[in-house]
Amino acid sequence: MRKHSSFRFRVCALLLVFYACVFLLPACRGGDPVLYMLSAAVPGSMLLLLLLPSGLFAPDRPSLAVALVLCGFSMMATVYLSVDETVSQGIRCAAGLFFLALGAILVRSFRPSVPTAGLAGLFGLGLLSLSLFISDLSFSLSDGGMALLLLAVSAFLALRLRLPALLIGLGGILLLLFQKESGSAAILAVSYAAVFWAASDSILWSGFSLAAAGGLFAVFLMLPGWFVPKEPEIPSVLSRLSSMPLLPPETVPEASGVIPPDLFFLLGEQYGIIILLCAVLLLMLLLIRGASLALHTRKSFHASLSLVAVLLLGLRAFAFLACSADLLPLSAPAFPFMTSSMPDLFAHFFLLGLLSGVSARNEADLEEDARLAMLAR
Amino acid sequence: MKTMRYRIRVLTLALVCGLLAVILWTGKSVWFPAPETSPIPSAESLSPVLPDPWAEPTPFPSSSPSAEETPLSAETATPSAVENQPPEALFDTFGL
Amino acid sequence: MPVASADVWKVLYTVSRYLFPVLAVSLVFLVLFFILSESRIRREKVHNLPGSGTVGELIVLSGSRELDANTWFPVPREGVLGSVRSCDLVIPCPGVHTKHLDFSWEDGTGLLIRPRTGCEVQINGVPVTCRTHAADVPLTHGAVLQVGSALLRLHLFAALDSTVSSFRPLPEERPSFPGPSAAFVPDSAQSQYAVPPVPYDQAPVVSEFMTPSVPYDHVPTVSECTQSEPLLDPSAIAPESSVSDQNAAPPLSQDSAASPEASPATVRRRRSNRWKEDLGE
Numbered sequence: 001m002r003k004h005s006s007f008r009f010r011v012c013a014l015l016l017v018f019y020a021c022v023f024l025l026p027a028c029r030g031g032d033p034v035l036y037m038l039s040a041a042v043p044g045s046m047l048l049l050l051l052l053p054s055g056l057f058a059p060d061r062p063s064l065a066v067a068l069v070l071c072g073f074s075m076m077a078t079v080y081l082s083v084d085e086t087v088s089q090g091i092r093c094a095a096g097l098f099f100l101a102l103g104a105i106l107v108r109s110f111r112p113s114v115p116t117a118g119l120a121g122l123f124g125l126g127l128l129s130l131s132l133f134i135s136d137l138s139f140s141l142s143d144g145g146m147a148l149l150l151l152a153v154s155a156f157l158a159l160r161l162r163l164p165a166l167l168i169g170l171g172g173i174l175l176l177l178f179q180k181e182s183g184s185a186a187i188l189a190v191s192y193a194a195v196f197w198a199a200s201d202s203i204l205w206s207g208f209s210l211a212a213a214g215g216l217f218a219v220f221l222m223l224p225g226w227f228v229p230k231e232p233e234i235p236s237v238l239s240r241l242s243s244m245p246l247l248p249p250e251t252v253p254e255a256s257g258v259i260p261p262d263l264f265f266l267l268g269e270q271y272g273i274i275i276l277l278c279a280v281l282l283l284m285l286l287l288i289r290g291a292s293l294a295l296h297t298r299k300s301f302h303a304s305l306s307l308v309a310v311l312l313l314g315l316r317a318f319a320f321l322a323c324s325a326d327l328l329p330l331s332a333p334a335f336p337f338m339t340s341s342m343p344d345l346f347a348h349f350f351l352l353g354l355l356s357g358v359s360a361r362n363e364a365d366l367e368e369d370a371r372l373a374m375l376a377r
Numbered sequence: 378m379k380t381m382r383y384r385i386r387v388l389t390l391a392l393v394c395g396l397l398a399v400i401l402w403t404g405k406s407v408w409f410p411a412p413e414t415s416p417i418p419s420a421e422s423l424s425p426v427l428p429d430p431w432a433e434p435t436p437f438p439s440s441s442p443s444a445e446e447t448p449l450s451a452e453t454a455t456p457s458a459v460e461n462q463p464p465e466a467l468f469d470t471f472g473l
Numbered sequence: 474m475p476v477a478s479a480d481v482w483k484v485l486y487t488v489s490r491y492l493f494p495v496l497a498v499s500l501v502f503l504v505l506f507f508i509l510s511e512s513r514i515r516r517e518k519v520h521n522l523p524g525s526g527t528v529g530e531l532i533v534l535s536g537s538r539e540l541d542a543n544t545w546f547p548v549p550r551e552g553v554l555g556s557v558r559s560c561d562l563v564i565p566c567p568g569v570h571t572k573h574l575d576f577s578w579e580d581g582t583g584l585l586i587r588p589r590t591g592c593e594v595q596i597n598g599v600p601v602t603c604r605t606h607a608a609d610v611p612l613t614h615g616a617v618l619q620v621g622s623a624l625l626r627l628h629l630f631a632a633l634d635s636t637v638s639s640f641r642p643l644p645e646e647r648p649s650f651p652g653p654s655a656a657f658v659p660d661s662a663q664s665q666y667a668v669p670p671v672p673y674d675q676a677p678v679v680s681e682f683m684t685p686s687v688p689y690d691h692v693p694t695v696s697e698c699t700q701s702e703p704l705l706d707p708s709a710i711a712p713e714s715s716v717s718d719q720n721a722a723p724p725l726s727q728d729s730a731a732s733p734e735a736s737p738a739t740v741r742r743r744r745s746n747r748w749k750e751d752l753g754e
Contacts, residue, residue: 007507014503018496025489031476062508069500160575160587198384201553201572241407248490274494280400281501284393289508291389295382296515298526298550299577303378307385314392321399325406366518369525372630378552380559 011065012050015072019043022076029252034083042072042090049097059100060293060352060359066286067352070337071096073279077267077338080252085340089263092342096349103353108360110155112301117155121168124148128175142176142184143347146312147354150191154304157199165196166209173213177220183319183330189213191311199304237324240265247272264320264335280317283336287314293358298365306358309351526550528578529614529629536623537566548627550578554620568621576612584627585609586618595619 019042027035046068050061071093078085110116127145149172156165169192176185193213197206248271268276287310294306313336323332334341336348477485519525527547536542552561555572564573574588586601587609588594593602597617601610612618614629 007503007510011500011503011507014496014500018493018500021489021492021496025485028475028477028485029482031474033474036474062504062511065504065507069504194388198381198388201380238403238406241403242410247494250490252486271493275497277400278494278497278501280396282504284396285501285504285508287389287392291385292508292512294385300378300381300551303381303385307388310389310392314396318392318395318399321396321403325399325403327399327402362515366515366522366525369522370518373522373524378549379561380553383559 008050008061012047015046015050015065015069016043019046019072022072023079026079032083034087035079038075038079038086038090042075045094046072058360058363059104059356060289063286063289063352063355063359064100066282066289067100067337067349069282070279073267073275074263074338074340077263077270080270081266089340092340092345093337095342096345099346099349100353100356103350103355104357104360105353106151107302107305107354107357110151112155112158114159114161117152117159117161117164120148120155121152121164124150124152125168125171125175128172128179131179132175139341139343140181140184141343141347142181143312143316143344144350146172146184146188146191147308147347147350149188150195150308150312151305151354153192153195154199154301154308157196157304158299158301162200162202162205165200166205166212169196169209170212170216173216177216183323183328183333185217186330187312187315187319187333189217190315191308194311195304195307198307199300236326237265238326241268241273244268244273244276246274262332262334263338263340265324267338279335279338280321283313283317290355293355293362296362297358298362302358302361305354309354312351313348524630527630528584529627531562531618531625531627534617534624534626536564539565540623548576548584552576564620564623564625566621566623569623570621573620577609579611583611583613584629586612 020039023035023039023042026032027039049059049068050065052059071089074093075086075089078089124145124147127141127148130141130145149168153165153169156162156168169188173185173189173192176182176188193206193210196209200206244265249269264276264279267279290306290310290313294303294310297303297306316333316336319328319330320332320335322328323330334344337345339345339348524547527549529548531546531548533540533542533544533546536544546562549561552575553572554560554562554564554569554574554576556563556565556569557571560572562576570589570592572589573592574586574594576587577585579585586594586596588601588603590603593600595601595618596610596612598619612627614627616627618625618627
């Protein structure tokens with residue numbers, strides 16, 4: 001019988017109290033029935049997801065808890081400004097759970113082979129190149145494309161086919177560079193080189209992949225007019241941060257018609273810097289959990305998948321913080337799970353699904369070992 | 378797999394340290410901003426150049442031009458406003 | 474819907490200004506403890522399953538000065554065999570490259586071996602290189618693997634599925650094993666172990682090192698593997714040693730102990746001390 005951690009129930013209890021209070025407080029002020037509904041629905045659905053039996057839906061509960069908390073933060077950011085936006089964000093997060101299940105099923109059923117790896121790679125390249133063919137596309141599918149591309153790279157490396165892995169990765173970087181998405185291209189290049197280094201067991205190939213990715217960047221940087229540094233924000237993020245209080249402000253911010261796109265700093269303005277720090281720390285815990293899952297796998301392919309998820313989420317958070325603080329002259333990508341962009345949110349849930357699938361795989365391996373040990377007695 | 382596990386640990390550690398470094402740097406920039414350095418003042422601007430009281434006074438034009446109407450040229454521009462004042466005003470300035 | 478008065482709401486909001494950050498920080502700590510407790514539970518499970526993550530063991534039939542005979546290595550499901558410590562199986566013998574071969578377990582087939590470029594191994598006396606064999610070569614229960622000057626025999630756990638395909642030599646060409654004390658000079662042309670390969674799907678489970686009383690087409694059940702009757706003839710391995718209870722201990726059981734406490738006259742089996750990290754720990 002599987003042992004359950006008592007901390008799971010404590011986390012659930014705290015989530016229940018926290019999010020009930022978060023939505024009840026503005027509800028008591030205006031009497032909005034939607035907010036009363038949210039104060040029951042949000043913690044209730046979190047409880048349901050975290051306490052579901054493993055046989056029905058086997059997510060990795062610690063990482064799912066982190067993702068749910070971050071999604072809750074993204075809803076909190078707009079609760080005083082626009083209830084409709086809060087509800088929309090909740091619906092987006094709920095829809096993202098479908099991609100979590102998709103990622104988990106993919107890991108359990110995907111066996112690395114040349115056709116499946118090639119198919120995943122082609123699909124990833126297709127998602128990355130979509131905006132080249134459809135010029136008036138308002139959203140970017142680069143996150144999802146990168147995830148599929150790195151999945152294909154991991155599969156090829158598991159099959160010890162380094163050349164196709166190298167070509168597919170470089171193709172993805174090239175597509176992003178053509179579309180002038182320098183931030184996403186940088187994230188893909190670093191993740192791809194790191195996965196190559198970890199999984200290929202060959203210093204020569206790892207060095208070559210890094211050199212090739214760096215070479216592509218150098219070529220495009222030399223093109224006149226390709227790289228345009230981002231325009232400085234007014235007000236700058238650092239000045240916004242300096243004006244943010246540690247605790248929530250003394251007066252409730254009034255609802256205005258315009259909602260800033262970055263939910264992360266909006267949350268800080270509504271609830272203080274401590275909440276922002278907690279969000280970043282929670283993401284770091286998610287990365288550590290992902291790495292721990294990678295270390296406990298039996299197969300190098302599953303370890304690569306976990307590493308892909310950890311790298312994409314972690315580098316995205318790093319790029320967000322670094323670009324917001326003007327450390328990098330690029331436009332900041334969205335913080336994981338705290339974005340109103342549906343494709344990005346779905347891609348983050350897909351990466352979480354990869355982690356859940358690997359965790360389920362690890363548990364299944366342990367149970368098989370226990371069964372074998374029982375048979376041997 | 379042993380090598381792969383070691384490399385995964387290294388990469389995760391690098392990622393977490395990078396995130397912590399960015400957080401600390403941002404916090405330091407917000408709460409301990411670097412003071413704005415002002416340019417070192419030159420010797421001429423520190424000490425006002427007083428006219429030689431024993432020199433012959435230069436005749437003033439009939440209408441004293443205002444600063445907006447006649448912009449000072451490079452040769453006649455002086456860093457000190459004292460020189461533009463009439464000699465009598467100089468005594469008033471120094472409380473004499 | 475109920476609406477709080479302005480004063481009451483102001484008090485609630487003032488309380489929430491301190492409550493929400495405290496709850497958020499508590500959440501962070503709870504999630505951290507959650508992750509740590511899950512890791513602890515997993516570590517306990519792995520601790521209670523000593524052979525967890527392994528598919529069998531490789532027993533050294535002849536090694537070198539640094540690698541004693543009868544040392545055994547737990548074989549993980551995937552890894553690298555070589556002479557450096559960064560490998561999953563460390564064989565510090567002459568002729569073994571730093572990273573000699575890759576191995577991976579495949580259910581229904583066995584332990585697939587792929588020698589690296591420029592490295593040669595012998596499986597039951599048959600030379601295998603990456604050039605001669607395009608696909609991975611399966612190593613099954615009882616097969617003898619020769620890497621450099623080291624001779625290793627694979628014992629798979631009996632409860633695994635892929636013990637069906639195994640190698641069985643013809644009786645008249647059954648090799649006489651000299652024992653670990655004899656100096657072993659690998660010579661593929663004149664090797665005593667160069668027996669003709671039998672198609673893997675025609676051979677039963679039992680290897681040639683089983684006692685003669687056990688018929689060759691007898692598939693050992695799990696209960697037989699855990700009995701005290703020795704599964705292999707110790708005289709075939711070390712003619713000077715007597716049968717020991719330790720050898721009778723089931724090597725195919727997943728709970729096999731690590732440290733033998735045999736009398737000096739018995740064959741000692743020692744777990745390799747180069748297994749630096751266990752799977753899942």
